[in-house]
Amino acid sequence: MPLTLRTVDAAEPDDRRVLVRDDFNVPLDDGRVSDDLRVRASLPTLRHLLERRARVICCSHLGRPKGKRDARYSLEPVAGVLGDRLGVEVAFVDDVVGDQAARAAQQLEPGQVLLLQNLRFEPGEEANEPDFADRLASLAELYVDDAFGAAHRAHASVVGVAERLPAYAGYLLASEVKELSRLLEGPERPFVAVLGGSKVSDKLAVLSNLLGNVDSLVIGGGMCFTFLAAQGHEVGDSLFEPDQVDAVRDLLARAEREGKRILLPTDVVVADDFVEDAEHRTVPAGGIERGWRGLDIGPDSAKAFAAAVRDARTVFWNGPMGVFEWSAFEAGTRAVAEAVATTDAYTVVGGGDSAAALAKFGLDDKVDHLSTGGGASLELLEGKDLPGVNVLRES
Ligand code: 3PG
Ligand code: MG
Numbered sequence: 001m002p003l004t005l006r007t008v009d010a011a012e013p014d015d016r017r018v019l020v021r022d023d024f025n026v027p028l029d030d031g032r033v034s035d036d037l038r039v040r041a042s043l044p045t046l047r048h049l050l051e052r053r054a055r056v057i058c059c060s061h062l063g064r065p066k067g068k069r070d071a072r073y074s075l076e077p078v079a080g081v082l083g084d085r086l087g088v089e090v091a092f093v094d095d096v097v098g099d100q101a102a103r104a105a106q107q108l109e110p111g112q113v114l115l116l117q118n119l120r121f122e123p124g125e126e127a128n129e130p131d132f133a134d135r136l137a138s139l140a141e142l143y144v145d146d147a148f149g150a151a152h153r154a155h156a157s158v159v160g161v162a163e164r165l166p167a168y169a170g171y172l173l174a175s176e177v178k179e180l181s182r183l184l185e186g187p188e189r190p191f192v193a194v195l196g197g198s199k200v201s202d203k204l205a206v207l208s209n210l211l212g213n214v215d216s217l218v219i220g221g222g223m224c225f226t227f228l229a230a231q232g233h234e235v236g237d238s239l240f241e242p243d244q245v246d247a248v249r250d251l252l253a254r255a256e257r258e259g260k261r262i263l264l265p266t267d268v269v270v271a272d273d274f275v276e277d278a279e280h281r282t283v284p285a286g287g288i289e290r291g292w293r294g295l296d297i298g299p300d301s302a303k304a305f306a307a308a309v310r311d312a313r314t315v316f317w318n319g320p321m322g323v324f325e326w327s328a329f330e331a332g333t334r335a336v337a338e339a340v341a342t343t344d345a346y347t348v349v350g351g352g353d354s355a356a357a358l359a360k361f362g363l364d365d366k367v368d369h370l371s372t373g374g375g376a377s378l379e380l381l382e383g384k385d386l387p388g389v390n391v392l393r394e395s
Pocket of ligand 1: 023063064149150153373374375376395
């Protein structure tokens with residue numbers, strides 16, 4: 001059933017204090033934001049609120065500090081980046097729901113922006129403690145959730161506050177839900193999903209749900225070795241999850257029964273060590289010797305995967321095909337990224353690693369929808385209800 005959300009367009013934010021939950025869980029390098037995709041993605045909603053002369057209080061988590069203050073996870077560096085992108089000064093307060101935060105929120109004028117300290121410095125956030133949710137909600141009159149990447153977490157800033165204030169979906173969250181839902185609701189065919197990344201255990205539920213919707217599943221990355229092993233191949237020292245073999249066999253059998261194509265690598269780039277300058281060579285996927293591990297799909301597989309993408313009308317891609325960060329092992333991921341970027345099919349890319357790969361190859365603006373959600377996008381595609389989306393449903 002298509003899901004209708006109450007969006008920020010229905011809000012009356014003028015002059016009012018609006019608490020905006022963003023997902024500013026960005027990668028930091030030496031205290032500097034090294035990839036600001038999530039900050040840029042937050043801008044349309046914030047610009048809208050500022051045009052309406054709202055008093056904007058942004059909040060987010062960063063990393064997993066587990067309810068304790070930890071300077072490594074301070075959101076302060078994000079305030080500068082956000083301010084630059086918005087073209088408005090963003091004040092930062094080193095407090096979440098204490099007196100300092102309350103005072104800073106109180107002093108905001110229309111058109112001003114405040115960023116609170118990392119929500120996860122407070123134990124009440126992840127536990128969705130009523131007292132913490134009360135205090136967070138008391139900072140504002142309205143609540144806007146634009147943190148799609150955290151929509152699968154039933155935390156205070158996602159669910160608790162939405163139950164306490166008039167709550168709306170921001171533009172990012174609404175568009176993520178809309179675009180990802182298109183993959184599950186009558187996608188144009190053929191629909192091909194390309195899955196990679198290291199662990200099959202992380203992706204099995206999404207593979208299983210997608211199998212009902214796709215025409216082909218294309219499997220690369222570290223997880224392909226569990227598939228190859230399930231087919232009886234030697235995988236040498238490659239990543240391999242023995243406890244997933246039975247589940248993978250079931251999935252392969254189901255695909256065959258349902259007439260779905262599963263495309264696995266036929267050749268693999270193997271290395272003698274997990275280091276950037278390891279000795280490496282291309283071998284058939286069917287027989288990787290001990291002492292060698294697959295770090296990328298091989299050139300024949302890359303061609304076949306790219307062709308599968310080119311033949312599709314709808315493409316979903318999540319997870320790199322190999323260790324694309326290292327140039328010797330980037331070719332498979334590059335081939336998939338280029339095919340996804342150049343097809344005129346409807347293309348959706350999810351997960352931080354695929355987004356980073358697109359950015360590395362200069363292709364990140366060449367897809368129809370680049371999701372800011374990792375776990376959240378996968379859970380949505382698993383067919384699960386996301387708590388952060390549920391609370392924003394139009395009733
Ligand atoms: C993410 O990066 O996937 C989101 O920000 C959620 O982070 P979490 O997995 O720590 O809840
Ligand atoms: Mg396109």
